Amino acid sequence: MYRFLLTPRWLGFLALTIAAAVVMVLLGNWQLHRYHQRAEVNARIDAAGRTAPAPLDRVLPAPAGTAGTAGAEPPAGTEWDRVTATGRYDAARLVLVRSRTVDSQVGFEVVTPLRLADGSAVLVDRGWIPPAPGGATAIPQVPVTPSGDVTVVARVRRSESGPGAVLPRDGRLETRRISAPRIAAELPYPVRGGYLLLDQQTPPADPAFAAVPVEHQNDWQNAGYVVQWWLFAGMALFGYGWAARREARGGPDTGAERDADRVPAATGS
Structure with a gap:
């Protein structure tokens, strides 16, 4: 039923899908690394604010x-x-x-x-x-x-x-x-x-100066990108499986085929 998956066309689809999924997983891993880097910086900022200089x-x-x-x-x-x-x-x-x-x-x-x-x-x-x-x-x-x-x-x-x-x-x-x-x-x-x-x-600084804020880094943005890229990788693999199953079942059903499916099989008298 799924022997068509061994044809050059479907093998090409498979290679392309796997390559795309791998790239998306790697992009997710890179964003995860950036998340840990930024979270570490934020932790240092918070810790320094609690300790004596x-x-x-x-x-x-x-x-x-x-x-x-x-x-x-x-x-x-x-x-x-x-x-x-x-x-x-x-x-x-x-x-x-x-x-x-x-x-x-x-x-x-x-x-x-x-x-x-x-x-x-x-x-x-x-x-x-x-x-x-x-x-x-x-x-x-x-x-x-x-x-x-x-x-x-x-x-x-x-x-x-x-x-x-x-x-x-x-x-x-x-x-x-x-x-x-x-x-x-x-x-x-x-x-x-x-x-x-x-x-x-x-002595105290002149009040004309505005303090330059100590800004935390947006690590949650990187966490969102991690989920996004890994989700895209899963969707690519799911899409290939769905297309293969659809092909194995003969493509989209026509209206006549759907009507035929609703007719009970004839029984012998």
Whole structure:
């Protein structure tokens, strides 16, 4: 009854169905891997919020290079950890990071080097401010940078990838991405790897700054894709089986065949 499945046509259908199902299963497995990655990041964010901040040197050691260089990037497993550091802001070399969105508004994040006692610095993202009137790229009025010693509690971030040259603008530096190596090249001292996203500051930060939110990653979206791709794989195999059964039964019934099925078989007299 199913010997037709051994014909070249149906063997081709089978190979195509299996190949499609395998690809869909692999895509589901990849999405499952992404789900676990994002869930791990979210767990780190939550755990860091419940623990006391560690000294900066424990997570971001002092750079071994000379002026204009950045230290090693923090390990991925330490991103979002909370650390504390004390130093003095270098107000003359603050960096404006453009095209940053907070609460659906485009503005700037202000990154300022915090000079440490060992002569190095760590980049601190102090928060978000809106642009000046005239458009999203209009240079904002930056709040006064605190003088004297400052103690920060902040979260460790890795340098951002992607294009983003650091250029001088109106006596400041401006960029699109926060990259420790690129910014360090414009500074007269070595810089720790990565940067810090400010949580708290002593003395308190200027209220003109809006805190840059610590956003959890959407791991459930990846979980939905896992179910979607695996369901598609099952549907492909089911579709092949349904088509084979339909073929074995002779294709779709005609109206005459359905009527014939309803007529009782004749009996002998």
